Amino acid sequence: MNMDKTFLCRCEDVTLEEFRDAYDEGFSELESLKRYTGVGTGFCQGKGCLSEAAQELAALRDTPPGEIRLTTIRPPAEPMTFAQLAALDVPPPGGDPEEAP
Numbered sequence: 001m002n003m004d005k006t007f008l009c010r011c012e013d014v015t016l017e018e019f020r021d022a023y024d025e026g027f028s029e030l031e032s033l034k035r036y037t038g039v040g041t042g043f044c045q046g047k048g049c050l051s052e053a054a055q056e057l058a059a060l061r062d063t064p065p066g067e068i069r070l071t072t073i074r075p076p077a078e079p080m081t082f083a084q085l086a087a088l089d090v091p092p093p094g095g096d097p098e099e100a101p
């Protein structure tokens with residue numbers, strides 16, 4: 001099977017070949033592979049690819065998938081629209097002006 005155009009991360013167009021090349025260049029942790037290739041940084045925040053990336057990394061290392069350290073999850077944990085973000089009740093930077101003395 002030709003792996004040249006097999007996409008590992010469809011959101012960021014990261015191919016399996018690019019992921020493997022990055023590993024061969026010395027990026028041996030999932031976090032560094034994420035930062036270098038962009039895998040897992042797209043709209044779905046890795047829901048469509050990080051599990052597969054971890055499995056691929058385990059295969060490259062010849063270790064069980066459970067030994068792969070997963071990447072740091074940062075909020076929002078779920079994709080949000082700008083309208084949802086704008087509707088949040090967040091105090092302005094520097095505090096709430098209504099509570100100021």
Ligand code: FES
Pocket residue numbers: 008009010011012039040041042043044045046047048049050
């Ligand atoms: S498929 Fe990789 S971030 Fe969505």
